[in-house]
Amino acid sequence: MLQIKDLHAGIEGKEILKGINLTIRPGEVHAIMGPNGSGKSTLASVLAGRSDYEVTGGSVDFLGKDLLELAPEARAGEGLFLAFQYPVEIPGLSTINFMKTAVNEVRKYRGQEVLDAAEFLKLMKEKMSLVNIDKNLLTRSLNEGFSGGEKKRNEVFQMAMLEPRLAILDETDSGLDIDAIRIAAAGVNAIRSKENATLVITHYQRLLDYIVPDFVHVLYNGRIVKSGGKELALELEETGYSFLKNEMNIA
Amino acid sequence: MSTITTIKDKAQELGAATQDALQPVRAAALAAFNQLGVPAVKHEEWKYTRISQLFNQSYQLGVDLSNTDATWQTFRLPEYETANELVFINGVYNPAVSTVRSAGLVVLPLEEAAKGEYAQVVSKHLGHSGKYMKDGINALNASFLVGAVFIGVNRSTEIEHPVYIYNITDGRAGNVFAQPRTLVHVAANAGVVMVETYGSIGVADHFTNQVMEVVVEQDARVEYYKVQNDSNRSSLVSTTHFRQVGKSYVHAVTISLNGAMVRNNLNMVMEAEHCDSNMFGLYFTSGSCHVDNHTIVDNAKPHCLSNEYYKGILDGSSTGVFNGKIFVQQDAQKINAFQSNKNILLSDTANVYTKPQLEIFADDVKCSHGCTVGRLDEEGLFYLRSRGVTEASAKSLLLHAFAIDILDQIRHDALRTYVDQLISERLGT
Numbered sequence: 001m002l003q004i005k006d007l008h009a010g011i012e013g014k015e016i017l018k019g020i021n022l023t024i025r026p027g028e029v030h031a032i033m034g035p036n037g038s039g040k041s042t043l044a045s046v047l048a049g050r051s052d053y054e055v056t057g058g059s060v061d062f063l064g065k066d067l068l069e070l071a072p073e074a075r076a077g078e079g080l081f082l083a084f085q086y087p088v089e090i091p092g093l094s095t096i097n098f099m100k101t102a103v104n105e106v107r108k109y110r111g112q113e114v115l116d117a118a119e120f121l122k123l124m125k126e127k128m129s130l131v132n133i134d135k136n137l138l139t140r141s142l143n144e145g146f147s148g149g150e151k152k153r154n155e156v157f158q159m160a161m162l163e164p165r166l167a168i169l170d171e172t173d174s175g176l177d178i179d180a181i182r183i184a185a186a187g188v189n190a191i192r193s194k195e196n197a198t199l200v201i202t203h204y205q206r207l208l209d210y211i212v213p214d215f216v217h218v219l220y221n222g223r224i225v226k227s228g229g230k231e232l233a234l235e236l237e238e239t240g241y242s243f244l245k246n247e248m249n250i251a
Numbered sequence: 252m253s254t255i256t257t258i259k260d261k262a263q264e265l266g267a268a269t270q271d272a273l274q275p276v277r278a279a280a281l282a283a284f285n286q287l288g289v290p291a292v293k294h295e296e297w298k299y300t301r302i303s304q305l306f307n308q309s310y311q312l313g314v315d316l317s318n319t320d321a322t323w324q325t326f327r328l329p330e331y332e333t334a335n336e337l338v339f340i341n342g343v344y345n346p347a348v349s350t351v352r353s354a355g356l357v358v359l360p361l362e363e364a365a366k367g368e369y370a371q372v373v374s375k376h377l378g379h380s381g382k383y384m385k386d387g388i389n390a391l392n393a394s395f396l397v398g399a400v401f402i403g404v405n406r407s408t409e410i411e412h413p414v415y416i417y418n419i420t421d422g423r424a425g426n427v428f429a430q431p432r433t434l435v436h437v438a439a440n441a442g443v444v445m446v447e448t449y450g451s452i453g454v455a456d457h458f459t460n461q462v463m464e465v466v467v468e469q470d471a472r473v474e475y476y477k478v479q480n481d482s483n484r485s486s487l488v489s490t491t492h493f494r495q496v497g498k499s500y501v502h503a504v505t506i507s508l509n510g511a512m513v514r515n516n517l518n519m520v521m522e523a524e525h526c527d528s529n530m531f532g533l534y535f536t537s538g539s540c541h542v543d544n545h546t547i548v549d550n551a552k553p554h555c556l557s558n559e560y561y562k563g564i565l566d567g568s569s570t571g572v573f574n575g576k577i578f579v580q581q582d583a584q585k586i587n588a589f590q591s592n593k594n595i596l597l598s599d600t601a602n603v604y605t606k607p608q609l610e611i612f613a614d615d616v617k618c619s620h621g622c623t624v625g626r627l628d629e630e631g632l633f634y635l636r637s638r639g640v641t642e643a644s645a646k647s648l649l650l651h652a653f654a655i656d657i658l659d660q661i662r663h664d665a666l667r668t669y670v671d672q673l674i675s676e677r678l679g680t
């Protein structure tokens with residue numbers, strides 16, 4: 001469903017992604033790990049369509065469409081969702097009002113009937129209990145004054161509301177306590193299906209205990225330098241990334 | 252003959268024709284206007300608002316035009332059926348189409364109030380705003396005083412229904428110049444909600460120079476809303492001057508959505524201890540609209556609180572001006588005065604000039620001020636769009652979110668819904 005070929009991207013003339021190749025098929029869960037600053041969030045942002053980054057080469061195909069040609073909202077319409085590493089605070093806009101607009105605009109994009117107030121409320125209640133989020137949080141200004149964990153939980157809630165085909169979770173586990181990680185993972189697993197896929201960016205094996213990946217990739221200095229099965233994550237937990245530097249030096 | 256000469260002649264003529272109790276005030280104001288004239292561009296308070304250009308064309312002087320047809324009704328505010336409605340047409344109060352329905356609310360021609368039971372109040376307070384605005388424009392208004400109104404709120408009464416004040420200009424017979432004037436007296440322990448709005452009839456240049464003075468006595472409470480969404484050819488100088496003579500509460504919200512050149516003067520003179528006042532404002536402009544908010548907070552006594560927060564959204568080649576003066580006199584210890592002005596520029600050709608001006612002569616006070624001018628938050632925009640919200644809707648959600656804390660200050664529900672609607676229409680949602 002997602003095919004990234006030799007993707008190069010950067011900002012202000014500085015290249016950050018230096019030739020990414022990655023294929024994700026329906027039903028799969030991929031994990032990307034890698035040291036700080038290696039380009040994980042940049043990859044996620046480029047996929048979601050953040051315009052600060054300039055794509056200088058390569059291609060991305062998402063469900064048969066040229067993803068890089070689409071506006072961010074069209075990517076969401078097509079079924080892409082990015083849970084931000086740093087969710088943005090928007091004073092004056094509640095999550096509920098935001099989601100009312102988002103859900104219906106995505107439905108319009110997908111050629112579905114828009115939800116009326118009652119239907120929306122029903123959907124919201126269902127997803128609220130799925131990710132165990134408090135209604136109070138959803139009526140407050142979006143992410144404003146939320147704790148780190150509350151922000152991440154809100155991202156998972158929004159993901160559940162929008163029912164994406166491909167969810168990219170950028171360090172959604174950071175800042176979450178153990179119970180919250182379990183709930184977040186349950187949220188992800190609840191929307192998992194043969195048709196959907198997940199890309200998890202994380203530093204910790206812990207999340208992968210709950211969202212078990214089919215593939216684990218190591219991103220380093222703008223490239224995927226190692227891929228493997230779920231055991232690679234365990235290995236990294238043991239040894240850290242020091243091996244990378246050695247390998248890279250030899251190469 | 253120049254416009255200014257015509258205006259002066261008219262003022263003279265009115266004075267001669269109406270030998271009423273207000274004549275000395277009129278004469279003094281005309282003398283002041285003769286001396287001060289129209290503020291020139293170099294006048295510090297009018298630097299960005301070039302009021303003199305409005306005097307380069309001829310107007311009919313509204314006082315002769317007492318139209319009473321129903322056209323003004325298109326400007327009616329929501330729930331008018333239960334409100335008190337005071338209608339000024341071309342600056343002249345029109346009792347025939349006005350309705351005063353609340354017990355405890357007194358509405359009189361100003362010249363009558365000046366000689367009856369309210370004579371003391373009128374002589375003490377009429378023209379007090381002139382002490383703060385020595386610029387000719389204020390004097391010009393006082394040199395007419397025709398069809399001016401006195402509004403009294405009786406002691407210990409909570410006026411049940413809001414008082415809607417419509418400042419209508421009818422330009423169907425040509426350009427029109429109007430000068431509405433009101434003096435409001437809110438007696439001790441009384442409460443009132445007032446809403447002012449503006450409307451122009453006909454395709455012409457409309458120029459309104461309006462002054463309202465409000466005297467707020469001990470333990471009185473005033474909520475005051477001003478909603479401006481006038482035509483592209485309607486200019487307005489609107490002065491609202493509060494004088495808190497006893498410990499009292501004033502909550503003022505100014506919403507400016509359209510007009511040609513709009514200048515709001517909002518003064519809060521706090522002459523008693525423990526006064527509390529809020530001044531909120533939102534201007535959302537586009538095209539070539541110009542909105543200038545000049546505010547003055549004058550703290551004469553200790554233990555007062557003023558809280559001022561203005562926000563602006565400027566699109567097209569529109570201009571916003573904010574000037575907030577806070578005076579803290581020597582005796583006004585332990586006062587709190589907060590001021591903030593935040594702006595979002597939506598286009599490269601929009602401009603905003605913002606200036607706080609604090610003059611503090613007491614040493615134990617808490618004052619803060621801040622202003623920001625920025626663009627729409629790109630991070631926020633991307634965040635919303637990444638969830639499937641179109642760029643246009645995302646912008647409108649963000650702007651609405653920016654405006655909401657001012658809108659929420661409108662405590663009169665029907666009015667808040669109405670203003671919210673106007674803003675949503677502007678945002679295209």
Ligand SMILES: Nc1ncnc2c1ncn2[C@@H]1O[C@H](COP(=O)(O)OP(=O)(O)OP(=O)(O)O)[C@@H](O)[C@H]1O
Pocket residue numbers: 011016034035036037038039040041042043052085
């Ligand atoms: N907007 C930007 N402006 C300048 N440099 C940037 C920008 N975004 C990313 N970079 C740089 O690109 C590199 C990759 O950043 P990125 O955020 O993708 O790393 P990451 O792998 O997600 O790191 P972490 O694990 O800390 O989240 C870093 O060196 C970062 O400083």
Ligand SMILES: [Mg+2]
Pocket residue numbers: 040041042085170171
């Ligand atoms: Mg990152």
